[in-house]
Amino acid sequence: MGLIVLSNREPYAPTRNDNGELQWTPSIGGLTAALDPALQHAGGTWIAWGEQHPDVTDVDLPTEQPRYRLKRIRLSDAEVRDYYYGFSNRALWPISHYFIERTQYHASAWRAYVNVNRRFADAAIAAYQDGDLIWVHDYQLALVPRMIRDALPNARIGFFWHIPWPSVEVFRTLPWDLDILDGILGADLIGMHTPDYVAHFQNTCRRALRADTSGDLVHWKGRAARIVDRPIGIEVDAYEHLATSPEVEDTADRIRRTLQTQILLGVDRLDYTKGIPERLEAFDLFLDRHPETRGRVTLLQIAVPSRERVDSYRQLRNQVEGLVGRINGKHTQGGWSPIQYIYRGVPRDELVAHYRAADAMLVTPLRDGLNLVAKEFAACARDGALILSRFAGAADEMPEAIQVNPYSPENLSDAMRTALQMPLDEKKARLTRLREHLRDSDLHAWTDTFLHELKLQDHGGA
Numbered sequence: 445m446g447l448i449v450l451s452n453r454e455p456y457a458p459t460r461n462d463n464g465e466l467q468w469t470p471s472i473g474g475l476t477a478a479l480d481p482a483l484q485h486a487g488g489t490w491i492a493w494g495e496q497h498p499d500v501t502d503v504d505l506p507t508e509q510p511r512y513r514l515k516r517i518r519l520s521d522a523e524v525r526d527y528y529y530g531f532s533n534r535a536l537w538p539i540s541h542y543f544i545e546r547t548q549y550h551a552s553a554w555r556a557y558v559n560v561n562r563r564f565a566d567a568a569i570a571a572y573q574d575g576d577l578i579w580v581h582d583y584q585l586a587l588v589p590r591m592i593r594d595a596l597p598n599a600r601i602g603f604f605w606h607i608p609w610p611s612v613e614v615f616r617t618l619p620w621d622l623d624i625l626d627g628i629l630g631a632d633l634i635g636m637h638t639p640d641y642v643a644h645f646q647n648t649c650r651r652a653l654r655a656d657t658s659g660d661l662v663h664w665k666g667r668a669a670r671i672v673d674r675p676i677g678i679e680v681d682a683y684e685h686l687a688t689s690p691e692v693e694d695t696a697d698r699i700r701r702t703l704q705t706q707i708l709l710g711v712d713r714l715d716y717t718k719g720i721p722e723r724l725e726a727f728d729l730f731l732d733r734h735p736e737t738r739g740r741v742t743l744l745q746i747a748v749p750s751r752e753r754v755d756s757y758r759q760l761r762n763q764v765e766g767l768v769g770r771i772n773g774k775h776t777q778g779g780w781s782p783i784q785y786i787y788r789g790v791p792r793d794e795l796v797a798h799y800r801a802a803d804a805m806l807v808t809p810l811r812d813g814l815n816l817v818a819k820e821f822a823a824c825a826r827d828g829a830l831i832l833s834r835f836a837g838a839a840d841e842m843p844e845a846i847q848v849n850p851y852s853p854e855n856l857s858d859a860m861r862t863a864l865q866m867p868l869d870e871k872k873a874r875l876t877r878l879r880e881h882l883r884d885s886d887l888h889a890w891t892d893t894f895l896h897e898l899k900l901q902d903h904g905g906a
């Protein structure tokens with residue numbers, strides 16, 4: 445029995461080396477780390493958008509010892525514009541994060557979304573062999589479970605929605621609300637990060653679709669889909685191992701020696717859901733309220749460029765850079781500047797060195813499906829404190845974090861002070877408890893549990 449995985453982003457991306465040969469480099473992010481080992485174990489097919497070198501269609505991976513096939517979907521420029529930037533990132537992304545005013549609902553983008561979902565589904569149907577498990581990922585591919593179900597009534601299909609599921613009142617502003625629900629309900633097993641998202645999804649099915657629900661089942665079109673909260677984990681061992689390696693420790697020491705202050709750290713894709721301007725404003729307030737900390741604290745913000753073709757993201761970049769300039773202009777003195785701003789991604793070992801060097805980590809999204817950075821920091825920190833938004837899905841699992849309301853600059857400023865003054869014993873005790881939980885629910889357990897449940901799911905019989 446094989447596995448078929450579908451996701452927008454591919455697990456390995458091709459780059460050309462100096463000899464002009466293609467090399468396949470594992471993509472950064474949880475999905476590759478979670479599913480590449482599962483596919484290598486089970487064998488099968490991964491279907492994804494072939495963004496770089498789209499002329500290359502199929503490849504067997506890993507190249508040195510092939511275990512499964514990557515089928516690359518080639519998208520035209522218009523499809524990228526309308527399916528990816530248009531419908532996925534201007535409609536589904538903002539609405540799911542409660543940013544209704546940022547949504548753009550265009551019928552042309554919707555049509556492209558349907559067409560591209562169809563191409564993914566057709567690739568899965570072509571690859572399918574009796575008994576395979578199919579696992580579809582995320583909001584870019586919400587119609588795929590239904591499309592596969594129509595062609596393969598007996599297939600076992602799982603679906604994971606990685607972002608928040610909003611209240612029905614918000615979701616229903618989407619003109620294609622019923623199509624998206626019907627699409628997802630083609631799956632046998634549907635996963636989300638928190639019990640609240642699951643409750644919102646069930647309520648949306650009842651109110652918008654008028655579907656019946658019982659327990660964790662949604663009954664629809666003569667079948668029952670099971671919907672469960674299964675928050676994704678991280679590879680705890682790998683992060684701990686990297687965090688304590690001599691190279692990473694050296695880099696962490698160098699970061700501390702260079703700054704010579706306490707360090708507040710932020711690491712985010714530059715996305716309006718991540719609450720970066722609010723965090724900067726709160727730091728400004730913190731410096732106003734606690735002038736004795738001037739010269740003694742630095743906010744180090746790593747902002748990874750993201751979706752730069754979307755207007756809101758370009759505007760956000762300008763806003764953040766304006767704030768950094770204003771706040772630095774206001775407080776800089778005697779060779780110290782309060783904010784160090786890095787606008788690029790950094791290699792993973794450097795990222796981990798930053799986690800290790802930080803006195804406090806600021807994970808303060810206005811809304812976030814889960815947030816892996818919070819978990820990675822907890823696994824890697826030397827003795828730092830975690831400040832975590834109550835609107836990140838991870839907050840449910842991390843009661844030992846200092847939880848904040850990112851909409852309140854006063855609350856955030858107080859949390860910065862609490863974190864920077866927290867006694868060492870308490871910080872260490874909190875990290876120990878956080879790590880125990882991370883170990884009990886790590887990334888491989890997430891993959892194994894979901895696939896196991898999908899295998900056992902008694903589908904059909906609504």
Ligand code: GDG
Pocket residue numbers: 472473474606607676711712713746748788789790791792795812813814815816817818820
């Ligand atoms: C979506 C949901 C959900 C970040 N900067 C660098 C870097 N990263 C890595 C982190 C982390 C990942 O990117 C970001 O994951 P998040 O979970 O924080 O956020 P999204 O990208 O929005 O992910 C989210 C997730 O899906 C999983 O279900 O948690 O809520 O929005 O792994 O380490 N990696 C490197 N350099 C960087 O500068 N190497």
